[in-house]
Amino acid sequence: MTLLIKNVKAIDPRHKLSDGVDVFVRDGKIAKVGKQLDVKADETLDGKGQTLVPGFIDLHVHFREPGGGHKETVATGARAALKGGFVGAVSMPNTQPAADNAAIVEFILKRAREAEFNIFPCGALSKGREGKEISAMLELKNAGCVAVSDDGNYLRNPLVARRAFEYASQVGLIVMSHVEIPELTKGGVMNEGYVSTVMGLKGMPAVSEVIAVATDIELAKMTEARLHISHLSSGAALEKIKRARSEGLQITCEVTPHHLALTENALKTYDTNFKMNPPLRTEEDRQAMLQGVLDGSIDVIATDHAPHQFEEKDQEFELAPFGVIGLETAFAVSYTELSQKAGPAALEILIDRMAITPANILGLGQFNEIAEGSAANFTLLDLNAKWTISKEDFASKSKNSCFLGREVRGRVVATVCNGKLYRWNTHPVASGAVTVQSGCHSGEGRNLSAKGGLAFGGKTSKQDASLRWHDTHPERLPGATPL
Ligand SMILES: [Zn+2]
Ligand SMILES: [Zn+2]
16 A cells, blocks of 8 residues: 655654655555655645644543443544544553453553554553552553553552552553542532632632642652653642752653633533533633643643543533543644744644654654654644534544534644545535534545444545445444545
8 A cells, every 4th residue: 555645745843854745655654755756656645735744642542442432432532533633542541440451451452453543551550540559560561551540540548659650660651640639629520719619619729739740749759750740730730840850850741732722711601511620720720831832841732532422421510520522623722722822833832742742752763753764654734724613523432522613723634544544524614614524535445443333445536526435333433424
């Protein structure tokens, strides 16, 4: 299978690339990058007006399998990721049962292979994520884990935490920490402050995050664990991280697009799609998060993609589960927010925070470089497209987005993952806006989903309209429509 992207603006800050290059992919690798390549390919794509960037890697997703397949499967999660321009993701271990042993990790990796997607599993930090006994980390590492976390829970017992950090350090696993002091947040549903008081809802104070970050920093100093702070939400906690880094600690952190774009004020609608943990905080915190992404003190943008079904979210605020989906909106939301602050520089910053730094943290080498010999994992963007985020567009099995109806700029038009091309259909509508519809095709007719979903019969034609497809499952995979 060969693929040629012609005349595209390619950007990879790790390499000097000129405007208007051709990128030739053969057998899953970038075989050639250059001006007007004289090569024949099975499939050719005109990249004019588009920007080709390293494929994104999400350090924090919940794909729910095993145990939560009604919310998301690895296959549907992978599809949502691909549609968002992601070529890899770190899966969190709070599945049912928890990913605290090799069998579960191997199952997730098998599902990932079936979905033709790159999952880097994060195993549990403690057995069953219960915080009582450390997990079998060597077994997890040998099964393919890159990190350990009790995400959803914070490992509260400092002695167990110390042992877990020590073991992770010895085994060479990153500790990804969900930073929250449960005694301070118990029963809380949103940020604690003026807005929660006015709304009469129980709050979760930012100091909970600050104390947990400070504790983990001290444990990381003591144990030499490689610490990565998940979904940072408060400016005060970021200050702790900056201080630790200035003192020489190797520590990284991530922020979600929703913490860059929204504040606690969004909850005034009582819409449970704004209920997430950590909660949306103040405008001051949001500005601190944006500034952190711009100046690099926040290393990574990760989605914390947390699918829940409509019925689960559609209940009283106190009862609805925490979490929102985010893979398919991450780039556009982040690009829209950062462009307002940094102008054209926003793109290179985003490439770093969404593609290069995540690859570096995972030690992935040439996984997503735009260079000859690298694996073909890249994303094609239309930076000028304006579109409105709509429920109908999601490939994810769940629709619990906090950005429904939001106008954003910048779209993923195609993703190449492990050398395979996925094109996302777009068509302009009135008022100059663009809505997203997705479809997908590869060079060969093949079944893309592990269980049910879509099968693309017939050969791919250069004419999108002639692309043949059909359902193999009565319940069509959401978000996928014929090109
Ligand atoms: Zn978490
Ligand atoms: Zn999470």
